[in-house]
Amino acid sequence: MDRRAIGVISGKGGVGKTSLTASLASLASKDPDIIPIIMDCDVDAPNLALILPAENEHNIDMQDTYTTLKASFIEEKCVHCKQCIEDKFCEFHALSWDEEQEIPIINYLACEGCGACKVLCPEHAFEINPVKSGEIISYITKKEPRLVYGRTELGSTTSGKLVSESKEYAQDLDEYEASNFILIDGPPGIGCPVIATVTGLDYIITICEPTPSGVHDVKRAIEVVQQFEIPFGIVINKADLKSPFQKEFQEFIDSTGYDVLGRIPFDLQIAHAMANAEPVVDYAPDSEASKAIIEIFKKLKKRLWDSSL
Amino acid sequence: MTIIALPTMGGGGINSNVSPRFGRCQSFTFVTVEDGEIQKVKTVPNSAANAMGGAGIQAAQIVGNNGATEVICGFLGPNASQGLSSLNLKIYQIPNQQLTVKQAIDMYLKGELQEISQANVGAHYGMGGGGRGMGGGMGRRRF
Amino acid sequence: MAKPPIITVTGGKGGTGKTLIAVNLTTMFKNEGKKVLLIDGDVENPNTNLLLGLELKNKTPVMFFKPVIIKEKCSKCGLCAQNCATNALLWVKDSYPIPFLSLCSGCKLCYKICPEDAIKEDKKILGWIYEAQKDNIDLLVGELKPSEARSASVVEALLEKLNTTLENEPEKYDVVILDTAPGAHCDVELLLGQADKIIPVTEPTKFGKLDLERIIQLIKLLNKDYKAIVNRSSLLGFKDEFLQELAEQNIEILGDIPLDDEIVQSYCQGIPLMDDSGKFDTNGAGYQAFLKIFDNLKIWMEDHKMQEVKK
Numbered sequence: 001m002d003r004r005a006i007g008v009i010s011g012k013g014g015v016g017k018t019s020l021t022a023s024l025a026s027l028a029s030k031d032p033d034i035i036p037i038i039m040d041c042d043v044d045a046p047n048l049a050l051i052l053p054a055e056n057e058h059n060i061d062m063q064d065t066y067t068t069l070k071a072s073f074i075e076e077k078c079v080h081c082k083q084c085i086e087d088k089f090c091e092f093h094a095l096s097w098d099e100e101q102e103i104p105i106i107n108y109l110a111c112e113g114c115g116a117c118k119v120l121c122p123e124h125a126f127e128i129n130p131v132k133s134g135e136i137i138s139y140i141t142k143k144e145p146r147l148v149y150g151r152t153e154l155g156s157t158t159s160g161k162l163v164s165e166s167k168e169y170a171q172d173l174d175e176y177e178a179s180n181f182i183l184i185d186g187p188p189g190i191g192c193p194v195i196a197t198v199t200g201l202d203y204i205i206t207i208c209e210p211t212p213s214g215v216h217d218v219k220r221a222i223e224v225v226q227q228f229e230i231p232f233g234i235v236i237n238k239a240d241l242k243s244p245f246q247k248e249f250q251e252f253i254d255s256t257g258y259d260v261l262g263r264i265p266f267d268l269q270i271a272h273a274m275a276n277a278e279p280v281v282d283y284a285p286d287s288e289a290s291k292a293i294i295e296i297f298k299k300l301k302k303r304l305w306d307s308s309l
Numbered sequence: 310m311t312i313i314a315l316p317t318m319g320g321g322g323i324n325s326n327v328s329p330r331f332g333r334c335q336s337f338t339f340v341t342v343e344d345g346e347i348q349k350v351k352t353v354p355n356s357a358a359n360a361m362g363g364a365g366i367q368a369a370q371i372v373g374n375n376g377a378t379e380v381i382c383g384f385l386g387p388n389a390s391q392g393l394s395s396l397n398l399k400i401y402q403i404p405n406q407q408l409t410v411k412q413a414i415d416m417y418l419k420g421e422l423q424e425i426s427q428a429n430v431g432a433h434y435g436m437g438g439g440g441r442g443m444g445g446g447m448g449r450r451r452f
Numbered sequence: 453m454a455k456p457p458i459i460t461v462t463g464g465k466g467g468t469g470k471t472l473i474a475v476n477l478t479t480m481f482k483n484e485g486k487k488v489l490l491i492d493g494d495v496e497n498p499n500t501n502l503l504l505g506l507e508l509k510n511k512t513p514v515m516f517f518k519p520v521i522i523k524e525k526c527s528k529c530g531l532c533a534q535n536c537a538t539n540a541l542l543w544v545k546d547s548y549p550i551p552f553l554s555l556c557s558g559c560k561l562c563y564k565i566c567p568e569d570a571i572k573e574d575k576k577i578l579g580w581i582y583e584a585q586k587d588n589i590d591l592l593v594g595e596l597k598p599s600e601a602r603s604a605s606v607v608e609a610l611l612e613k614l615n616t617t618l619e620n621e622p623e624k625y626d627v628v629i630l631d632t633a634p635g636a637h638c639d640v641e642l643l644l645g646q647a648d649k650i651i652p653v654t655e656p657t658k659f660g661k662l663d664l665e666r667i668i669q670l671i672k673l674l675n676k677d678y679k680a681i682v683n684r685s686s687l688l689g690f691k692d693e694f695l696q697e698l699a700e701q702n703i704e705i706l707g708d709i710p711l712d713d714e715i716v717q718s719y720c721q722g723i724p725l726m727d728d729s730g731k732f733d734t735n736g737a738g739y740q741a742f743l744k745i746f747d748n749l750k751i752w753m754e755d756h757k758m759q760e761v762k763k
Contacts, residue, residue, distance in 0.1 A: 005452040011496070011497055012466065012467070012497045012499075013465070013466015013467050013497075013633070013634035013635070014465065014466035014467010014468065014634070015466070015467060018659070042635075044635035044636045044637045045464055045465060045634070045635050045636060045662075045663045045666060047465075047659050047662060047663070050658050050659060050662065067361050067362075069361060069537065089564075091517075091558055091559050091560050092559070093608075109638075109641055109645070109673075109674075112557055112559070113361075113537065114537045114538070114557055114559035114561060115535070115537045115559075115561065116559045116560070116561040116564070119535050119561060119565060120561070120564060120565070128537075130361075152636070152637075154636055154666070154669055154670045154673055155641065155670070155673060157604075157637075157638040157641075159637055160601065161361065161362060167452055168333075171452070182452065187635065188466040188496075188497075188633070188634050188635060189496035189497060189603070189633060189634070189635070190496045190497070190596065190598055191496050191596060191600075191601050191602070191603040191637075191639070192601035192602065192603070192637075193637070194496075195599075195601050199386075199387060199452075200386065200387070200452035201452055202452075211719070211720070212499075212502045212503070212719060212720055212722060213497070213499040213502050216497075216499070216502070217497055220496070220497065220598050223598035223599065224598045224599055227598070227599040243716075243720045244720050244721070245720060271657075271687060271688060272688065274657060274658075274659065275657055275658070275688045275690075277658055357539075360539055361537070361538070362538050362539060362555065363538050363539025363540060363552070363555045364539070366539040366540070366541075366542045366552055366555065367539045369542060370533075370542055370543060370544055373544030373545075373547075374544050374545055388539075388552065388555070391552065392542050392552070395542060395550050396542075396544065
């Protein structure tokens with residue numbers, strides 16, 4: 001089977017991406033036709049590793065990344081002209097003025113390393129250097145497939161780049177050539193790291209819930225996916241939730257004609273499974289939630305390989 | 310006379326392998342072809358490989374600045390594909406297998422390569438308010 | 453004139469209940485007759501207006517730099533492209549540079565260094581800011597345009613509005629509450645950076661704890677004061693264990709909120725649980741938990757004021 005790369009996103013956070021990805025990863029690892037590599041691209045708060053721990057704690061690859069650029073100030077070169085402030089060299093509010101010492105102060109967290117200050121300062125009193133942006137961690141999981149994930153260094157502001165680098169890392173693995181299923185747990189939201197995640201994928205699963213913000217949230221997530229013209233399917237989590245928005249939500253989904261891969265009922269076994277740091281399909285294989293997820297997995301396979309993408 | 314650019318591995322050259330990636334390949338090999346024969350081969354290290362971001366754009370610049378009018382490659386990321394398209398270059402895709410530059414050029418000369426240039430893309434001004442990578446790139450699969 | 457205290461509600465993990473808590477804290481301040489400004493900084497998924505049952509008005513676009521090459525003036529020197537840190541300008545010899553807007557960081561360096569003044573400082577829509585108002589609550593909501601990446605710039609626009617208001621009318625509000633997105637990305641950092649007090653919201657699971665630890669790391673980097681809230685504390689039945697773990701790590705909390713069907717109802721109806729309209733059972737477990745948290749919050753804020761006075 002040809003290789004397929006798929007991502008799980010949700011727009012809103014906390015809707016169940018990691019939980020679903022963990023279960024799909026487990027099902028994929030048991031499927032004789034599938035050779036998976038699992039990724040967690042929620043680089044600002046990666047969680048999948050909790051459910052897919054390493055088979056061998058001593059065999060974990062960690063690679064530091066240095067793709068964040070930050071400005072630093074060279075005091076010896078400064079002539080205190082204050083041009084950097086007066087002419088607003090910095091568009092990111094990372095430069096302020098120290099009245100006492102009459103020198104600029106760089107706000108490290110706000111600095112985006114664009115290099116404008118370095119280019120514009122007539123005395124060359126600024127320089128730009130790479131700093132540690134995060135790490136890429138990779139290991140063989142207890143369940144067998146390899147897990148690759150990125151984790152940002154707090155304050156690095158380059159989550160999107162780390163996502164791209166993690167993807168590159170996965171593709172450079174020896175196992176990549178043999179693999180035919182790349183499953184990615186995506187970040188929440190619809191911004192920079194999500195865009196970096198969905199770029200180049202073959203298929204996207206969007207998870208949503210029938211809550212007051214449910215219609216809103218799924219619309220926004222799908223708008224992003226449609227911009228990239230990537231085929232997608234919807235998974236409705238807590239599908240039988242008793243909420244006055246159930247009807248409106250259902251009507252909306254029906255009206256769009258979107259491909260619904262499946263509906264996972266509200267099932268406390270999911271919470272119990274997560275508390276046990278296990279995918280629900282392993283923790284409670286006969287639960288309603290697990291049955292729904294198994295059906296979703298079957299449908300997903302059909303979408304990926306029975307129809308041409 | 311046509312100059313064809315290929316992303317290559319190592320230092321590049323007629324016997325080097327075509328790289329599966331474009332923006333961050335190790336080198337570019339420029340092959341001048343005339344009357345169905347290879348006249349000249351030039352290699353250039355890819356300085357875009359170290360770019361913090363937008364490597365595909367920088368790589369497209371290298372290709373353009375070396376006078377190439379056509380490109381033979383494997384996979385193009387979204388930035389590279391938009392970059393090359395904006396320069397109006399013809400893009401040919403090699404099949405999903407390891408090929409040397411010589412083998413790829415031979416296939417090209419025999420008309421065995423598929424042209425995958427985007428239609429209707431001239432030197433336009435970026436993608437309006439759009440996000441990264443409309444359409445997710447071209448060519449053989451990488452994500 | 454004293455500026456009002458700014459409280460940022462955050463969490464790291466998605467779905468822990470940040471917005472729910474931000475909205476109910478806002479409501480409790482309103483109940484006491486305080487004038488509150490609530491800012492929804494979760495610009496990729498703003499929901500505060502839904503929980504408050506308010507209609508958004510005054511849609512104002514947030515604009516972002518867009519470079520446009522003026523061909524008549526351009527000498528094709530390529531200086532702009534050579535200095536662009538993100539490779540957002542493609543330039544080959546003897547041709548006009550081509551902007552790639554999706555890569556543009558907005559640093560405006562190209563515009564500033566062009567020797568021919570051939571780059572126009574144009575703008576594109578990055579998102580929008582909306583307003584809403586009810587009783588003593590003013591709501592400001594930011595929204596990122598789907599397919600755009602720079603949520604931090606929309607958050608910056610929100611904070612600019614906040615700071616302008618605080619400069620011109622420092623007495624307008626008694627308290628300001630900021631609601632953040634999940635994660636620890638730069639949009640969240642900006643809202644944490646403005647805070648006098650930070651309330652990270654977590655849930656009693658390994659995942660909640662991991663993300664809480666991460667957000668606390670960030671809060672410490674910013675040198676800020678924080679106290680957490682454990683939401684859905686009765687989920688799975690190991691609340692005491694969890695609270696014990698937090699205590700052992702010296703993570704102080706304002707309180708915990710158990711699962712309560714009334715909370716779900718309030719969420720669905722768009723009426724805050726703590727609204728004094730008498731809709732919900734004031735003896736409910738959730739209601740009582742919120743009251744305790746609010747008391748602790750006020751004490752915490754008093755301590756802060758006492759510190760300020762002592763200085």
